[in-house]
Amino acid sequence: MLARAGLACNQLVAYHRSMLRREVVFDAPADEVWRALSDPAFFSDWFGAHVVGSLAPGRQIRFTFPDGVERAAAVEDVLPHRSLIFRWLPFERATDGSTRARPVTRIEFHVSETAVGTLVVFIERALSEARAAV
Amino acid sequence: MNDKRAGRVFAALGDPTRRQVVSCLTDDGPLTATELAARVPVSRQAITKHLQTLAEAGLVASAREGRELRYRLTPAPMADAMSWMVSAGAEWDERIARLKRIFAR
Numbered sequence: 344m345l346a347r348a349g350l351a352c353n354q355l356v357a358y359h360r361s362m363l364r365r366e367v368v369f370d371a372p373a374d375e376v377w378r379a380l381s382d383p384a385f386f387s388d389w390f391g392a393h394v395v396g397s398l399a400p401g402r403q404i405r406f407t408f409p410d411g412v413e414r415a416a417a418v419e420d421v422l423p424h425r426s427l428i429f430r431w432l433p434f435e436r437a438t439d440g441s442t443r444a445r446p447v448t449r450i451e452f453h454v455s456e457t458a459v460g461t462l463v464v465f466i467e468r469a470l471s472e473a474r475a476a477v
Numbered sequence: 478m479n480d481k482r483a484g485r486v487f488a489a490l491g492d493p494t495r496r497q498v499v500s501c502l503t504d505d506g507p508l509t510a511t512e513l514a515a516r517v518p519v520s521r522q523a524i525t526k527h528l529q530t531l532a533e534a535g536l537v538a539s540a541r542e543g544r545e546l547r548y549r550l551t552p553a554p555m556a557d558a559m560s561w562m563v564s565a566g567a568e569w570d571e572r573i574a575r576l577k578r579i580f581a582r
Contacts, residue, residue: 363562365569371580379576389575391568446484448565465569469487469561 363467368460376461377424380452398427411438414445427452430470446470482535483561486554489534494519495527499536499550507549509542 369376379385383394383404396404398418406414414435419428430449434442451466489495497517502508505516510528514521528548531537535554539546 363565363569365566365573367573367576369576369580375580379579389572389579391572391575448484465573467565467569469484 363465365465366462367465368457368462370460373424373454373456373461376463377454380454380463381421381423381427398429403432404429412436416450419449425454482554483558485534486536486558489530489536490558492527492530494523495531498524498527498531502537502548502550507540507547509545509547511545513548 379389381398383396383398386394390406392406392408392414394404394406396402398404398421400418400420402418403415404418406416408414412435415432416429417432419430421427428449428451431445431447433445433447435445436442447470449466449468449470451464451468453464453466455462490499494517498513501513501516505512508516510521510524513524513528517524519527528537528539532539536551537548538551539548541547
């Protein structure tokens with residue numbers, strides 16, 4: 344059992360180092376890709392939630408998921424056509440108005456052009472409570 | 478699946494010294510803070526702080542043995558963290574699939 348624990352630990356560390364990371368090349372121009380990632384109206388088409396708010400540092404974006412649950416995120420950094428970073432706030436609101444604590448994760452999109460298309464790196468990183476306060 | 482706990486597990490394992498502590502507990506079985514300080518190149522005081530963080534993440538438990546506490550690994554929360562990784566990963570894969578369909582139009 345402990346040997347499996349060691350293996351699980353190594354796997355987790357490997358995951359953690361890479362965080363949750365996906366690198367995808369899209370067959371679309373970089374400005375089209377950037378718009379899909381940074382314009383809340385387009386964001387709503389693929390993220391899996393209806394999104395409202397402006398993507399500027401310090402501002403909040405509000406997400407409403409198909410099951411009616413609402414959650415907000417704080418925009419941390421925007422480098423137009425390059426990167427967008429936001430952080431989930433630590434709670435969500437259910438349809439009956441009750442709130443529930445949720446873990447804080449930071450989501451990053453990094454966009455760059457390559458010879459074969461537009462590369463987007465998607466990162467989701469779980470934050471400790473202490474760092475989440477920063 | 479408790480994903481708040483998963484966050485604590487990731488934070489706990491995010492520190493290389495704590496990973497070393499976990500590694501020692503895996504390899505050598507339950508150890509005291511003194512025994513860990515002999516294996517990991519930080520002070521006993523630092524070890525104790527790290528053990529506290531690991532305990533708060535549910536990754537270690539302790540039992541009193543004479544004047545010292547002996548710590549053992551309780552790896553179940555790692556399974557929670559792994560589950561979180563898998564389901565969050567699946568969510569991103571769905572998002573990426575939707576994005577690809579959008580650009581394919």
